Amino acid sequence: MFEIAQLSEKISKADYKAQLPELRYQLLQAQNRLRQARVPMLIIIEGLDNASRGEMVNLLNEWLDARGLNVIAFGEKTDEELQRPRFWRYWRELPPAGTIGIMAGSWYTGNLIGRVMGEVDRHAFDHHLRRISNLERMLALDGTLILKIWLHTSEKAQAKRFKALSKEHLRWGVSRLDKKLHKRYDKALLAAERAIRLTDTALAPWHIINNDAPRARNLRIARLILSAIESRTEMQDNTPSLPVVEIPPTRQRSVLETVDLSQSLERDEYKRRLSALQARLTDLSWEAYHRKISTVCVFEGWDAAGKGGAIRRLLHAIDARISRVIQIAAPTDEEKAHHYLWRFWRHLPRAGRTIIYDRSWYGRVLVERVEGFARPDEWRRAYFEINDFEEQLVEDGIVLAKFWLHIDPDEQLRRFKAREETPYKRYKITDEDWRNREKWPEYELAVNEMVERTSTEFAPWHLIPANDKPFARVKVVETVVKALEKALS
Amino acid sequence: MFEIAQLSEKISKADYKAQLPELRYQLLQAQNRLRQARVPMLIIIEGLDNASRGEMVNLLNEWLDARGLNVIAFGEKTDEELQRPRFWRYWRELPPAGTIGIMAGSWYTGNLIGRVMGEVDRHAFDHHLRRISNLERMLALDGTLILKIWLHTSEKAQAKRFKALSKEHLRWGVSRLDKKLHKRYDKALLAAERAIRLTDTALAPWHIINNDAPRARNLRIARLILSAIESRTEMQDNTPSLPVVEIPPTRQRSVLETVDLSQSLERDEYKRRLSALQARLTDLSWEAYHRKISTVCVFEGWDAAGKGGAIRRLLHAIDARISRVIQIAAPTDEEKAHHYLWRFWRHLPRAGRTIIYDRSWYGRVLVERVEGFARPDEWRRAYFEINDFEEQLVEDGIVLAKFWLHIDPDEQLRRFKAREETPYKRYKITDEDWRNREKWPEYELAVNEMVERTSTEFAPWHLIPANDKPFARVKVVETVVKALEKALS
Numbered sequence: 001m002f003e004i005a006q007l008s009e010k011i012s013k014a015d016y017k018a019q020l021p022e023l024r025y026q027l028l029q030a031q032n033r034l035r036q037a038r039v040p041m042l043i044i045i046e047g048l049d050n051a052s053r054g055e056m057v058n059l060l061n062e063w064l065d066a067r068g069l070n071v072i073a074f075g076e077k078t079d080e081e082l083q084r085p086r087f088w089r090y091w092r093e094l095p096p097a098g099t100i101g102i103m104a105g106s107w108y109t110g111n112l113i114g115r116v117m118g119e120v121d122r123h124a125f126d127h128h129l130r131r132i133s134n135l136e137r138m139l140a141l142d143g144t145l146i147l148k149i150w151l152h153t154s155e156k157a158q159a160k161r162f163k164a165l166s167k168e169h170l171r172w173g174v175s176r177l178d179k180k181l182h183k184r185y186d187k188a189l190l191a192a193e194r195a196i197r198l199t200d201t202a203l204a205p206w207h208i209i210n211n212d213a214p215r216a217r218n219l220r221i222a223r224l225i226l227s228a229i230e231s232r233t234e235m236q237d238n239t240p241s242l243p244v245v246e247i248p249p250t251r252q253r254s255v256l257e258t259v260d261l262s263q264s265l266e267r268d269e270y271k272r273r274l275s276a277l278q279a280r281l282t283d284l285s286w287e288a289y290h291r292k293i294s295t296v297c298v299f300e301g302w303d304a305a306g307k308g309g310a311i312r313r314l315l316h317a318i319d320a321r322i323s324r325v326i327q328i329a330a331p332t333d334e335e336k337a338h339h340y341l342w343r344f345w346r347h348l349p350r351a352g353r354t355i356i357y358d359r360s361w362y363g364r365v366l367v368e369r370v371e372g373f374a375r376p377d378e379w380r381r382a383y384f385e386i387n388d389f390e391e392q393l394v395e396d397g398i399v400l401a402k403f404w405l406h407i408d409p410d411e412q413l414r415r416f417k418a419r420e421e422t423p424y425k426r427y428k429i430t431d432e433d434w435r436n437r438e439k440w441p442e443y444e445l446a447v448n449e450m451v452e453r454t455s456t457e458f459a460p461w462h463l464i465p466a467n468d469k470p471f472a473r474v475k476v477v478e479t480v481v482k483a484l485e486k487a488l489s
Numbered sequence: 490m491f492e493i494a495q496l497s498e499k500i501s502k503a504d505y506k507a508q509l510p511e512l513r514y515q516l517l518q519a520q521n522r523l524r525q526a527r528v529p530m531l532i533i534i535e536g537l538d539n540a541s542r543g544e545m546v547n548l549l550n551e552w553l554d555a556r557g558l559n560v561i562a563f564g565e566k567t568d569e570e571l572q573r574p575r576f577w578r579y580w581r582e583l584p585p586a587g588t589i590g591i592m593a594g595s596w597y598t599g600n601l602i603g604r605v606m607g608e609v610d611r612h613a614f615d616h617h618l619r620r621i622s623n624l625e626r627m628l629a630l631d632g633t634l635i636l637k638i639w640l641h642t643s644e645k646a647q648a649k650r651f652k653a654l655s656k657e658h659l660r661w662g663v664s665r666l667d668k669k670l671h672k673r674y675d676k677a678l679l680a681a682e683r684a685i686r687l688t689d690t691a692l693a694p695w696h697i698i699n700n701d702a703p704r705a706r707n708l709r710i711a712r713l714i715l716s717a718i719e720s721r722t723e724m725q726d727n728t729p730s731l732p733v734v735e736i737p738p739t740r741q742r743s744v745l746e747t748v749d750l751s752q753s754l755e756r757d758e759y760k761r762r763l764s765a766l767q768a769r770l771t772d773l774s775w776e777a778y779h780r781k782i783s784t785v786c787v788f789e790g791w792d793a794a795g796k797g798g799a800i801r802r803l804l805h806a807i808d809a810r811i812s813r814v815i816q817i818a819a820p821t822d823e824e825k826a827h828h829y830l831w832r833f834w835r836h837l838p839r840a841g842r843t844i845i846y847d848r849s850w851y852g853r854v855l856v857e858r859v860e861g862f863a864r865p866d867e868w869r870r871a872y873f874e875i876n877d878f879e880e881q882l883v884e885d886g887i888v889l890a891k892f893w894l895h896i897d898p899d900e901q902l903r904r905f906k907a908r909e910e911t912p913y914k915r916y917k918i919t920d921e922d923w924r925n926r927e928k929w930p931e932y933e934l935a936v937n938e939m940v941e942r943t944s945t946e947f948a949p950w951h952l953i954p955a956n957d958k959p960f961a962r963v964k965v966v967e968t969v970v971k972a973l974e975k976a977l978s
Binding site: 145 | 494612615616686689690694720735736737941942945
């Protein structure tokens with residue numbers, strides 16, 4: 001795999017100087033086209049030689065326009081990063097639409113180093129590569145232009161380089177890790193080959209570049225970036241669509257029909273049980289905090305099903321310093337410039353905290369599906385993406401509880417009318433609520449398919465009967481209490 | 490994940506009888522449209538209840554037109570199948586364009602059973618699922634309409650069914666395996682959930698169907714097939730294209746330049762070395778035969794590079810009863826009706842045999858790329874597909890040797906002219922050869938990228954200097970000898 005990259009391809013200083021100015025001019029123009037087309041571009045610079053990666057990134061930083069350019073270096077994990085799932089640090093740095101993000105080191109680096117040093121076994125190595133492949137496919141299909149560059153340094157050139165850099169004032173250029181990797185050069189190359197092969201897809205291909213001749217390398221990378229931007233901006237669609245066969249749902253019984261909406265609680269029993277559960281939840285949430293176990297609660301449900309009320313009952317029990325509610329309304333400009341999951345990744349709790357999402361990533365397969373904001377291939381592949389996302393949360397030890405608050409159409413109508421009639425509740429009811437109500441059957445289909453495809457062993461849906469608010473609230477608090485008890489036991 | 494499927498959805502006999510005729514009529518019409526559109530369709534019927542799978546398949550067989558319909562049942566592996574890589578038995582049964590293949594049991598079955606019975610560990614389970622996902626994506630992007638149906642039987646219904654079937658004359662309906670799986674119902678369901686989740690992609694989604702109410706099940710499956718065919722035949726493109734950013738190759742040195750074409754062998758030394766190597770190869774090939782280790786040789790190279798001559802030198806040493814040459818010319822009608830890898834899968838050797846491909850699957854990234862027979866997204870993703878294919882061969886213990894026979898343009902010209910001047914060689918040279926010659930630079934780029942992306946640790950390319958035929962022939966035989974020695978040691 002590295003045969004081609006090993007071919008020496010030297011370019012004289014004079015040639016280099018003659019070619020560079022025009023290339024740099026073209027690069028700036030291309031960057032501008034990318035900005036206008038609002039295409040996000042991710043350039044990943046990988047390779048076993050850390051110093052060269054840095055060198056290359058510095059060069060690109062110099063050549064490109066600083067506006068809309070982000071160089072992303074990943075060093076030791078910060079406190080913040082250590083307290084969240086593995087990919088969190090990468091998600092937060094993904095380039096928004098129209099900008100270029102350059103990663104020197106990436107989601108590949110730690111896995112590769114770990115494998116070479118014998119700290120990551122073959123299965124964990126492959127598992128992480130599959131995660132990477134899922135992520136890259138997802139970003140590419142969402143419109144991100146991904147360019148992955150592998151800088152290949154020959155063993156000889158690397159040894160020579162280390163020697164040159166060993167002079168006192170240059171010593172920063174070679175780390176102890178570099179030397180360790182160098183000693184395992186053959187093993188490192190094998191690991192690199194496997195990583196490249198398993199992630200060299202049509203949507204996010206690798207480009208292996210000879211690192212031994214820096215001038216030739218620089219020109220090739222500049223041309224690669226140029227070509228990639230040109231091809232991409234010439235494509236008509238910004239978000240290319242996957243050719244998905246759309247099968248209209250056949251009429252079937254809905255899982256929501258199985259929810260027994262007649263269940264209710266007397267006022268006294270409600271008060272008694274709720275306050276007992278809340279007391280328990282307070283204790284558990286503090287214990288989780290001290291043991292650094294985070295909690296994510298997801299609330300979905302019909303309009304007026306009582307999500308707000310249920311959430312307030314949770315908040316009443318969990319100290320505000322260790323909990324937070326994220327209201328998911330229309331995305332901000334910044335959020336719109338990213339993949340739809342980005343806004344949820346960014347808010348993931350630090351270790352020990354509780355985050356409550358009032359509406360969530362399931363908007364993709366609910367409102368976006370029903371209203372046609374997402375194309376069929378987009379919401380269809382969201383099931384896989386969401387399962388993959390939630391699996392990452394659970395693997396990281398996060399307690400995940402997903403609620404669908406269910407009421408029937410009559411109850412909704414009663415609540416809508418009551419809201420209209422109560423002055424201080426009037427703000428809660430809008431024309432959109434009435435419009436959504438008309439699409440009840442479409443939403444019911446979407447909810448049904450959502451439960452079918454995303455209710456997993458590690459993240460089951462809890463369908464909460466919510467015609468009776470007290471019953472629903474107690475049920476929600478009780479479910480969170482049980483989930484925490486299980487996680488802490 | 491199975492919540493929805495568990496909803497009972499009974500349909501009366503009368504209703505069923507009323508609805509069925511029209512549905513069956515529509516199914517036949519849909520099948521006809523599929524035939525006209527030349528779309529291959531693969532229906533996979535899976536589930537833990539073996540008898541129901543069979544029942545469903547029999548029903549579909551009755552409903553659909555037998556022309557262009559194939560029911561594929563996989564039982565115990567045959568001798569033939571045991572001697573080839575795991576997926577061989579599935580490849581040979583894939584439906585050609587315009588036909589429907591129904592698999593009762595599939596690439597999922599063995600893996601699932603193995604996992605439930607504790608014979609397949611978690612990593613092997615996932616590894617196989619990844620393979621399946623790669624295969625299904627590849628087929629779907631090639632135009633196959635894939636419908637995956639999971640028949641979900643509740644534990645209670647299954648127990649009831651077993652009881653009913655235990656009567657003497659029905660006992661064939663329940664196997665010992667069925668009972669073993671039933672005892673591990675919860676574990677089986679978990680394994681099924683994981684298998685479904687990791688392979689529930691937008692291109693090949695699962696449909697989970699309640700198996701407890703047979704009439705409702707039958708109607709739903711009929712409607713599902715109908716909808717799938719209707720949606721698919723309404724799509725404009727038969728082979729939907731993946732949105733790939735095409736980066737034109739930048740000029741660079743070619744790996745072929747590194748081949749030292751000046752190497753040659755004197756006639757005497759050639760004869761001496763060749764016959765020694767051939768004698769060794771004879772021994773090794775018989776030893777491989779007895780030890781059931783197969784060999785696959787792949788020959789690619791410029792026109793007139795001497796592929797035929799080199800192949801004859803191998804055949805001279807390997808007994809004709811255990812070797813075979815597959816000439817890859819234009820595909821047959823039957824081959825054209827399948828994925829491009831199908832014709833190579835079908836010819837894989839039985840254990841211990843040697844198969845020599847005179848041209849190969851690399852046509853996809855060479856002639857098909859250069860001549861525009863494959864779209865950029867098609868040949869681009871072929872690298873990944875080919876690596877995945879070759880990894881399966883190597884994992885199965887097959888010895889794989891890939892040769893590119895290299896000559897320079899001058900030598901080719903000399904040979905072309907010599908062929909034209911020698912009456913008995915004239916048939917070997919065609920207008921097409923001259924046309925190909927004009928495209929030397931395009932082919933050089935394609936060869937370069939082919940070597941870069943498919944020369945792997947487990948299946949490296951051997952670039953053979955072939956300006957001197959004796960040198961090339963010895964080098965080829967020697968390489969095969971070395972590969973066999975390594976595999977047999």
